[in-house]
Amino acid sequence: MRRGFASDNNSGVHPAIFKSMMNVNQGHERAYGEDPYTTKATAIFQDTFGADTEVYFVFNGTGANVLGLSTLTRSFNSIICADTAHIEVDECGAPEKSTGCKLLPVKSMDGKITPELIEPYLNGFDFEHHAQPKVISISQATELGTIYRPKEIRALADLAHSHNMFLHMDGARIANAAVTLNMNFKAITKDCGVDVLSFGGTKNGMMMGEAVLFFNPELTTYTKYFRKQNMQLFSKMRFISSQFLAYFEDDLWKENAIHSNRMAQFLKEELASLPQIEITRPVEANGVFARVPKEIIKPLQEHFFFYVWDESKSEVRWMTSFDTTEIEIREFIMLIKTLLKVD
């Protein structure tokens, strides 16, 4: 199918990653992660994030978030997040079902939450009638394409820790954030006080696979059981870990994310000349949100599939990917111009 702007998971697999999977496809290996490729991939994460990082590979992003949250909570806890968070709106209630916890969605304008916004929810501690706040969860980049600055993350971590809580980061697009901030992974996560990170690969050129990273080994006494019981333990694990081997080789992750972000900027710039189209959010990662004339949405979608974000506002979401090309964007813009009858 033609490349579109629906989602970064509509793309396929980067060739180098595919090749790495093929390379490990010989002979037998112990299943469930006791193979040398998984050992190697784990070591890379520990090189990147620090030797005491605990690494758990899982199938998908929802599985990663739930595994992290299961490890951090008991059923009577609550989890504070943005009202736009993936865990709140896109996981069909998996966090509640699996952990038993209450999610407390905080109204956010830009997909980010702040200590000020969170404060009103930090009450009822020690009061048995009230679900006990235990986790602040943020997405980096956010679902609205915005990015937390390190000091913003630090502030949230400090707030969490001062209440004996944890800071969880849904890093489905952590690579896009890292290249925008021009910082390494550790600097924008562990060094800012993040306790648990869902490190995403699928949306940046992998086939499937996320790594849940715990920066305090004391947390993970039971994590392996939660992974199995949550149906996230892959038997032929080498086919996830081999992907991460390629992902980190020669900083492929960075190349992919830089490209993807650049394409979003390019799209944004090309749209700038069209007054009929209004960019509605800061473009900081690989997503462009725009208000467009209602009548062009359907004809546009027929050629380049994408999702309407907020029907009431005629706001759409265009995601770029590691394999988006300038040509496709130019064709897309041309089609928009035709539909808008702009020459």
Next chain:
Amino acid sequence: MRRGFASDNNSGVHPAIFKSMMNVNQGHERAYGEDPYTTKATAIFQDTFGADTEVYFVFNGTGANVLGLSTLTRSFNSIICADTAHIEVDECGAPEKSTGCKLLPVKSMDGKITPELIEPYLNGFDFEHHAQPKVISISQATELGTIYRPKEIRALADLAHSHNMFLHMDGARIANAAVTLNMNFKAITKDCGVDVLSFGGTKNGMMMGEAVLFFNPELTTYTKYFRKQNMQLFSKMRFISSQFLAYFEDDLWKENAIHSNRMAQFLKEELASLPQIEITRPVEANGVFARVPKEIIKPLQEHFFFYVWDESKSEVRWMTSFDTTEIEIREFIMLIKTLLKVD
């Protein structure tokens, strides 16, 4: 790593299946199963099992079983299975956690359960103090390498249906069963009254991926939500469905399963000349269970990894796979002879 006899999921991916995955790795496709390959794979299942078959692809076997059981039950139900069933002993309590149901393990000698064994558990219907029996779950082939005959399955289905219950089949090794019985898939499942089938691919040459098949579309009103909430919805779904395309092409599944079963028979035959080793279970699929002298287990495992099944009886499990070779088996037997000091 050298091929061993630890498990059929220690093997890699069949080359034709890998090639099929590569073939679909171009351009963008809608995520979450709305792509043409998934449509095609679904059609193949419907050709094979009947047009009204509902097909849900998931990541792994535990996920498949839980999705089927979630669809069939409410939290106050009970699920009857063999005490050796994968759902009872190998899924870390995932069925209980996800469905809330009670599992009722029935003592079985050969991995199979019968109406006679099940009858004592069929009580307390309509009595609110008692978890309500709703599902009989069987494995085909069983975890002990045995196989249900069609009339045995039919009898269980009739028993289930006469109590307004369902018959669930964990078909992680359904291909091995089909070739042993020399019957097609439909004849040994739907035609025998099975309501829901976990159709396994991973243990017979696929990378990952199972299909949960529902033979009554009325059951599946909510299945898509359970799949998502259970973290089993794959975004880049084409990389599961493309595997099934290759799996069914030229009956690759059959070729793999025939080979794997034949290797188990070969291993069994080669062992026959060794009186020190006793085959403990009928060899009907791709597993060989044997009682071996305790002192040779560790040295054997160093060269060919495998699991001890029952330490108290010095009973081991040797699994063959689609890629097991006669040469490996001969080497294995030679090593056994050496360790036994048999010439």
Next chain:
Amino acid sequence: MRRGFASDNNSGVHPAIFKSMMNVNQGHERAYGEDPYTTKATAIFQDTFGADTEVYFVFNGTGANVLGLSTLTRSFNSIICADTAHIEVDECGAPEKSTGCKLLPVKSMDGKITPELIEPYLNGFDFEHHAQPKVISISQATELGTIYRPKEIRALADLAHSHNMFLHMDGARIANAAVTLNMNFKAITKDCGVDVLSFGGTKNGMMMGEAVLFFNPELTTYTKYFRKQNMQLFSKMRFISSQFLAYFEDDLWKENAIHSNRMAQFLKEELASLPQIEITRPVEANGVFARVPKEIIKPLQEHFFFYVWDESKSEVRWMTSFDTTEIEIREFIMLIKTLLKVD
């Protein structure tokens, strides 16, 4: 202990109710509700609400709410309620834990929610990534002491039903609402489209015991199992049902609620002369919310225990009860005046 204004459940049991419990304390009765008193209490509810009302007695309010919600939902559903709702803030996450559902708290100024406030949450239907909205839950009277008018309830029921959803009412203080509205129970619940009602007794003079009422018998196929599995099935049930017998005899419920509401009005009127104290919510049931000078809170609590509602605003909650007396209120006002140094 001296009567205070902490909560209507700090009071004891109305003597007539206690007497009724004693009357049934002779001989043996079948347990778990198969006794004649429970039959009789059920009949009274059916006389009151209509013959097709299904009645399930439970221990407490949280149990009642969870039983209703368990009956109405599957784990992938969401439940919409006010951000002040008991199910959202006072049940330690019991609804999420027991049902698996997501709660969607709607920002409300007066404890009430409206179709307009709810509309933004009614989306994502049929989209498997999104928890499916299934229940609108309201409290009558609300946790802020306000009361829904019948047409407001009707509008919410119509909204719910037009989306194939249910309207649930937490009627922990339904008696207080009925007497304020001067209407019978049926007119303000079933006749307005309520599907399930938690009918509370504990806060209006009973020892313990709530009745969960279902106005559509088709809903309750499995309710008896949910009650047992949720640990809400009382063995010596006659000691709940006998309370309801007294509760309805000579409209004791009404007498109690009228008194309790009148005491709240009396308290409000007595406070009117004190400009230092600001009534912050409409007084429509048996709760008075007020902003009071911070320095008098602790000394006041020493003599008449009550809770601070919102520390940041120095807002307190004073609840009256069926046994509150005018003399106690006068003493309370006198103490306030002394503390305020008003003569």
Next chain:
Amino acid sequence: MRRGFASDNNSGVHPAIFKSMMNVNQGHERAYGEDPYTTKATAIFQDTFGADTEVYFVFNGTGANVLGLSTLTRSFNSIICADTAHIEVDECGAPEKSTGCKLLPVKSMDGKITPELIEPYLNGFDFEHHAQPKVISISQATELGTIYRPKEIRALADLAHSHNMFLHMDGARIANAAVTLNMNFKAITKDCGVDVLSFGGTKNGMMMGEAVLFFNPELTTYTKYFRKQNMQLFSKMRFISSQFLAYFEDDLWKENAIHSNRMAQFLKEELASLPQIEITRPVEANGVFARVPKEIIKPLQEHFFFYVWDESKSEVRWMTSFDTTEIEIREFIMLIKTLLKVD
């Protein structure tokens, strides 16, 4: 209704207990256990079981068991019990639903389990595919009316502790056991290594109410949240604690249990002269199990209600209670004789 032999919870409330409830029914008290009567009842338990005993009052036996098990486990654990245990057969799956754990029912002939019977289930430790054994749960007296001796309990505790597991006791009929053993409560529970005890009151003359006792305070960090989230926190708690005040006053519990046990012995003795009736279990507490001619069951039940225990064996269960009288037993025996045409 005439007293029967259906269950010890078909009886009413002992007058002294009722009186104690009435005595506390004056004025207001803080809700949820912060009242002086609850403080006093707690102190009595601490006097009885040791000062470091943590006491949590709940509504009913299922709630008590679930609260104890919730405190001791995580969702990936398993709980070992007799196949006749209340938690296995009479709680509609509440333990699985609430804790997520797997229950492992051990085949038992007399309702008791032994280290020998349990050993085969103590495997798979540290293996993530396997639900991790964490609790051995026993009933005292058992559901078959038998009683564990102190050294039997000690052996189970030692076994549990040697595997880093806990020993849980369902003491719904702990009083009957104590009087049979002629030992105090502490000697047959805490002193034998029991970690958590469901201390039952309802079946021995109380209206409702059980106490969950934890003999190691370190276990109970989160217990108060589990009680609330499991819907077992009573608002007007004084009406449970006051019952326990009477229950311990002048050893009322002992008087009741002695009587109830004695009535079972009396019934057993009276039956001895009837060769048509075979006592099938040791009569050690207040239950008599007997095989009776099928044709007399229904006519007997019409006058004295009771339950058939095992229809296939024509085995019935007759329970005596604190209020069973010799006269009733004589009438019962006379009726049996009439039906058997024995003079």
